[in-house]
Amino acid sequence: MAQKNVKNMMGVLSGVFAHTGHLSKEEAMKMAGMSEEEFKTVYEKSANVVKKLESYDSAAEKYDNFSEHLWEELQEYVKKFGPFGV
Numbered sequence: 001m002a003q004k005n006v007k008n009m010m011g012v013l014s015g016v017f018a019h020t021g022h023l024s025k026e027e028a029m030k031m032a033g034m035s036e037e038e039f040k041t042v043y044e045k046s047a048n049v050v051k052k053l054e055s056y057d058s059a060a061e062k063y064d065n066f067s068e069h070l071w072e073e074l075q076e077y078v079k080k081f082g083p084f085g086v
Contacts, residue, residue, distance in 0.1 A: 005077040007033055008042050012073050015039070015046025045073040 014028035023031070029039045052069040053062045 002081065005080050007038075008077050009074050011039055011042030012045045012049070013070065015043045016049050016070065018043070019046055019050040049073055 011028070011032035011034050014023060014031040015025075017023040018025045018028035025039075025043070028043075029036065032039065032042070034042070049066075049069045049072075053066060056062045056065060
């Protein structure tokens, strides 16, 4: 179970880079070690991160808020690991 959650988290992160044009979708899937079907759900989560970042005007604001928005999408996977103070 832990490996699947880590894989999903890697998929969300690599998906963000695919949505922003720094990786192809295929490269992001490969980095996460996922099939196209597995990647579909996490790719939607990464789209949510990018959509939120697009609401900011400056690159500095996007940078400052990136981890917050990424965390929002990763929470469900991290909580499955047990008590980390989250």
